[in-house]
Amino acid sequence: MSTISLTLPLKEDEVRRLKVGDTVLLSGTLITGRDMAHTWLVKEKRSDVAELLRGSAIYHCGPIMLKEDDKWVCKAAGPTTSIREEPYLADVMKEYGVKAVIGKGGMGEKTANALKEYGGVYLFAVGGAAVLLADHIEEVLDVHKLEDFGVPEAMWVLKVKDMPLIVSMDSHGKSLHDEVADVSAEAFGNIISKQ
Amino acid sequence: MLRFREDIFTNEVLGLIRQASTELPEDVENALKNALAQEEPSSTANMVLSSILENVDLARKTSRPMCQDTGLPAFYISYPQSVSTLKIKKCVEKAVVAATKKGYLRPNAMSSLTAYNSGDNIGKYIPHIEFTEWLEDDIHVKCMLKGGGCENVSTQYAIPSPGLKAGRDMDGVFTCVMDAVQKAQGKGCAPGILGIGIGGDRTISISLAKKQLFRDLNDVNQCSYLVELEERIMKEANTLGIGPMGLGGKTTVLAAKAETAYRIPASYFVSVSYMCWACRRKEMTFKLDNK
Numbered sequence: 001m002s003t004i005s006l007t008l009p010l011k012e013d014e015v016r017r018l019k020v021g022d023t024v025l026l027s028g029t030l031i032t033g034r035d036m037a038h039t040w041l042v043k044e045k046r047s048d049v050a051e052l053l054r055g056s057a058i059y060h061c062g063p064i065m066l067k068e069d070d071k072w073v074c075k076a077a078g079p080t081t082s083i084r085e086e087p088y089l090a091d092v093m094k095e096y097g098v099k100a101v102i103g104k105g106g107m108g109e110k111t112a113n114a115l116k117e118y119g120g121v122y123l124f125a126v127g128g129a130a131v132l133l134a135d136h137i138e139e140v141l142d143v144h145k146l147e148d149f150g151v152p153e154a155m156w157v158l159k160v161k162d163m164p165l166i167v168s169m170d171s172h173g174k175s176l177h178d179e180v181a182d183v184s185a186e187a188f189g190n191i192i193s194k195q
Numbered sequence: 196m197l198r199f200r201e202d203i204f205t206n207e208v209l210g211l212i213r214q215a216s217t218e219l220p221e222d223v224e225n226a227l228k229n230a231l232a233q234e235e236p237s238s239t240a241n242m243v244l245s246s247i248l249e250n251v252d253l254a255r256k257t258s259r260p261m262c263q264d265t266g267l268p269a270f271y272i273s274y275p276q277s278v279s280t281l282k283i284k285k286c287v288e289k290a291v292v293a294a295t296k297k298g299y300l301r302p303n304a305m306s307s308l309t310a311y312n313s314g315d316n317i318g319k320y321i322p323h324i325e326f327t328e329w330l331e332d333d334i335h336v337k338c339m340l341k342g343g344g345c346e347n348v349s350t351q352y353a354i355p356s357p358g359l360k361a362g363r364d365m366d367g368v369f370t371c372v373m374d375a376v377q378k379a380q381g382k383g384c385a386p387g388i389l390g391i392g393i394g395g396d397r398t399i400s401i402s403l404a405k406k407q408l409f410r411d412l413n414d415v416n417q418c419s420y421l422v423e424l425e426e427r428i429m430k431e432a433n434t435l436g437i438g439p440m441g442l443g444g445k446t447t448v449l450a451a452k453a454e455t456a457y458r459i460p461a462s463y464f465v466s467v468s469y470m471c472w473a474c475r476r477k478e479m480t481f482k483l484d485n486k
Binding site: 021023036061062063064065066075076077078080081083104105106124126127128129130131132134135149150151152153164166168176177179180181183184185187188191192195 | 239242243246247249250253254257259260261262263264265297298300301302303305310311312314342343344347359360366369370373374377380381382384431434435436437438440441442443471472473
């Protein structure tokens, strides 16, 4: 386990070096996306955001944004539950070359296989730590689909600096979430069988 | 004659929402600090809890929402006979709109048919307001902001459940709650607080579970059976190893709070309302003007 500073866009070999348990400080330009963004990206194969997504990170996050003096300011930006994007994320990685996914709760087998095949990483952000994470956003650069999707679901383009994250699924098939789920399932079985 | 000053009330409800969103209750913060002391230094659990506590501190100091998911705001209001609930409702809605504009609430309310987001947290049946008339002269408002992540892992069981081997007794109730915690993993933003509703019909049961989340984490249940149940859940849930945010550790649950309702012979429901560590609840008493 080590602390690694990374700058977006990421190259495949940088991603392949990451291992479950590593701490990452992420900088560069990323884009937020939730349910509506993922279905939109998969269904419409958008060339207008393709350049932005290549080698970049999708942050599962619906931030609180306020317009102050004609500029968007992010007030709070913690992660949302990633598993909802399980049906789409592998296709987003394949189609757009996204290299990192940031969220909470981890993802399933389809995503784990995509991380292995395309060289990707799942980065865990502390759920609810919305102010802490917002303070690592230097600038709101742009927003896509704000009118159609609304504030929480829009795709916000964010410039971040040293965003603190933990590798919880790597490109070698390891998942911290699966490990914890296995341990707790066994503990649960033992507790219940004692009755 | 006591007078209901709508402008002042609206403003105080706005303040209540701001505080609920930006200031974690002291009992919850203390429980998180105690949890931190339990976890191994330099463990992931330790790092996660430290980040959470740092975030709580920053949110309070800068008056920003501690979590971006401010849920669908819910209000539980006790009012004297002399005040119109229609007027109170109008004030609460105004306060919700203002709180959204000021960034204390994220615009969450959206149509379930078209996905249209109203942009101000007002929509069909939203915000949720529950009224109870009482004999006091003032208005009491409880506000809860509960995010979608922990609402998604909240659940309801009908026992007996052959699959879970849960019968209609306290062992069965215990099994259901443990199952809910195990299935939630870190998705409800552990360490969580469990509101548990036992009995009633489906509606009473889940509503009872949610209302337990207003209880101070350090209070002691009036019913000795429930004291035993709560303590057992706390002890065993924290041996599951799920840990803060589901990344492993000793702290999975901060508190379990249970209450019962009478039921019908045919049904026995157990409801679990899972609250994330960002247990955003706040209450206020509003005095009517006697001038």
